[in-house]
Amino acid sequence: MKKIINLLLIGAVAVGVSSCKKYLDINTNTNNATTATPALVLPQAIVGTASITQSLNSAYYFPGGFAANIYGVGGYGSGVTYAYTAGSFVTGFSSSYDNATDYQYVIDNTAATPGLAYSTAIARIMKAYVFAKVVDQYNDVPYSEALKGNSVLAPKYDKAEDIYKDLVAQLTASINAITTAQAGTTANKVLASADPLFKGDMNLWKKFANTLKLRLLIKMAGVTALQSYTTTEFAALNTTVGFLTTDALVNPGYVKAINSQGISQQNPNYGSLAFGTDNARSQGQAIPTRWIFSFYNGTKLSDPGRGGVIFRGFPSTAVNQLGEENTVSSQVPPAGSTSWFTGVDANTPGLGVAKGPSQGQSLMLASESYFLQAEAYVRGYLTGDAKTAFNAGITASFNYLYQNQSNVVDASKNVNADVTTYLTTNNTSRLANFDLATNNEQKIEAIITQKYIAMNMIHCDEAFNEFKRTTYPTIVNGSQDPLLTFASKQSVSTRPDKLIGRVLYPQSEYNLNPTNVPSVTLFGSRIFWDLN
Template identity: 45%
Template sequence: MKKINILLLSGLVIWGTSCKKFLDINQNPNDATSSTPQLILPQAITGTASQLNGYNSMGAQFGLYMANAGGYGAFGETVTYEFSSGYNSGRWPGMYDVLEDLQTVIDGSATDESLKFFNAIARIMKAHAFQKLVDAYNSIPYSEALQGQKKLQPKYDDPAVIYADLAKELDKAIADINAAQAATVKPVAVKPTQDPMFGGDMNLWKKFANTLKLRIMVTGNGKATFSNKNFDPAGFLTTDALVNPGYVRDVNKQNPKWQTWGFSSTGSDGNKAWMPSTFILAFYTGAKLKDAGRGRAIYYKYPNTPTNRLGLEGSSIESSPSGSFWLPSDNRDGKTAGSATGVLKGPEASMPILTAAESDFIQAEAIEKGIITGSSSDAFSAGINASFKYLYQLPDGTSAISSDSISTLVAKYLDDNSTSPLVNFSLATSPAQKLEAIITQKFIALNMINSEEAWNDYRRTHYPTLNNANGATGTQTFASSQSKSTRADHLPTRILYPGTEGAYNSTNVPKGISPFTSLIFWAQ
């Protein structure tokens, strides 16, 4: 039986799960053997949020946002990049576990017209999950996946073909929502308790699907062929896509990111072995850019937040404080409900799936590449504004400061960096400069929020710009000082397939994969 590490929705009991071990011969007659799409969907959405906590940590720990904390050693593969099949192996089964739930919803609602909305939501989330897997592993089981005992050894599909099909599936899901909304006999409405992300608002689901499709097309631009380059009139996300099934400070009921990096439900410290990288803090303190507004919202002791470079160890580096460096100095008590700004916020805070800031920067890049029309400058500015707004949002969804105060902070940021084309978009005149500005601002906005997306962006664009020379400082590069990578940037290219694939699907799993030379299909 699958493991569930989520907070059950208020007033909702999950009586069954969507999968079981093939060799599990022990059966409890008091346990239900089946469930319904209405019960499984909220579990799958909340499970997605839990899995993104691991993806965020992976992206951050490749040096972009995190480094070794003082007094901690034995970082091993993380600092050498000589990955084994066991390194970050949880990313694979965790996301496929979610996909099994989503497929159960899809199969259980496929022929029931009253469940059209549930079916469409599950298909949208399925596309989201498969993109995460492709971006981490490249070729993966797709067309033959999720068939259970019917196909125990599914083939691995071409990642560019998967990308193209994901875009098609998102189009179909949107079309089904539109048809259901226009139907004389309406499908069963999705209740807020059944949708911990958008509360059953199907117009927001269409925007989310549009935004996912745009991200797929931007990421796969020039490498995958998309049959439909148009988008539904619903448009793209202008609000944050956040999951919250009712997180509270209690055992196994906290926001997963808070549980990992903040405090446990009893108030004990989360993971203290990591601290901010010197590279990322330079975008706040003035070494690269000045950003006191967001720096104060995120970091402990800002602007004097201790930092390190990945791969450097030693007791001279300040050890982590109680809690986390990613909590402002005025919120250090893990025993009470959180009231912090920044990226952790509190045990009851929502988990980000795709923020409005990321949506804006995706649009800015898409406009520059001619995928959609519009003003890339306006989308760029909107992304910066949305980033400030999200960081000053409290766990309950309200803002810690007024909208006028946020506008003042944004204006200060623009003024302090008025001569930098990374902030003043009018100074970015060439396509390369514009792309660098967009990706760099997106990099800042994704800091410890959806870090894996920043890692994906670096691998495909090589922005933010690094100094690749031997002896480069932690301000100049986020590559580990102990890197064994043979690449010019001294970074890895990917993680490896988990050992379970070699054991149980050895005929199909790609061979000869290297963390230094094997690229995701869209990478350079």
């Protein structure tokens, strides 16, 4: 039986993160002003965030319920047992702080210059995005004393709730700063070539910040002790700014190539799910789970439109339950390809999640924006039509998946027609027909389930976060039925759901900051917004 050389997907993603710092072929030593300037560091940092975002996504292919082991391969270790250690998931911590340091450098070197107001605001928004990701993985983390270099070598750990509050404040200040700068003539425009996310469109930056703010407030609002705060913040939320209606995609000019430093320049999601720059397939030891497939093949929902562009060979794609080793020889990826690439071959891009080497890297999908709005309307945080937002979220998911690597909907696809077919075909399920959700809890179940589907292999970490926050999609605790749970059959978790509660702090923190790092456990500790 073959052995996996590198521990499945979790350890391997470190390669992608280490490369993100050098993608643009510049020296990003933020302690050396002669080789790094804010104008150079900011776009580089945004590209770095994109790579980290994909690394977190791939780290949750297995624990999030999206991918499973295959026939004839062993050595999956903690990937199927969940016996993770302080050596697991480390890139979500170390690389995120490295990335946040770049944004702090930009802030420190632009904040006093009115002409650079846009750059300051962008850096603050992106720093908030990065720290929100860190909190969602680790809960309490260094924040107020972090990013200070040698002046603070053992920073204190701030409460997760306090960090979230400050991130909201930073996002609000950034939106206001952009609006003020737009009304004046002092601020220098951000060139499209210097902004790999929104190409200098500051209105989109405001919408992105507002949508991220909405995500944070919704997570906080479920915590009783924070509801007075969130009620005030929701009332003050500037809805005239709006929320994202387009996907937030980073693209510095991804291409199937290696730069002068030997670093891949292709899209990291494509590199993870399809092929490397040498056309070697990336996922030869993973296939979709029966659980996630059931939301496409008619078991739970029928979705041939999205299923056909995500899964190669749909609806006959090989699937498995995580941890199931009683497999047959057909439970392997397609010959010469992966389960998540639906193009013709390594030189012919396709659609779905692994479109092509030049596709943009998602930081946040428009579908998530709509589903966040739908939840806010159902819970009474904001005023609006939840059904309209819910259906818009489904439509946005189809739209993204039907686009090619150039962000153009393929000529063979009709988004509106296929969404109509999807809603009609599944009109007896309240997970798709919002009118059948007769109470708020059923409506939230529908919203979060559709969000989970939309994030499949794109934002697996956030999908798992939302499951922990809401318990949706619904599973049956303790079941080993692959259609009733996505927990591994080999799970050693002591939780009723047999999943992890959170990840552990990296060993480096226990070694270098032992007096401050909190004591946590893999199965007994939780993120502050996880009350289930």
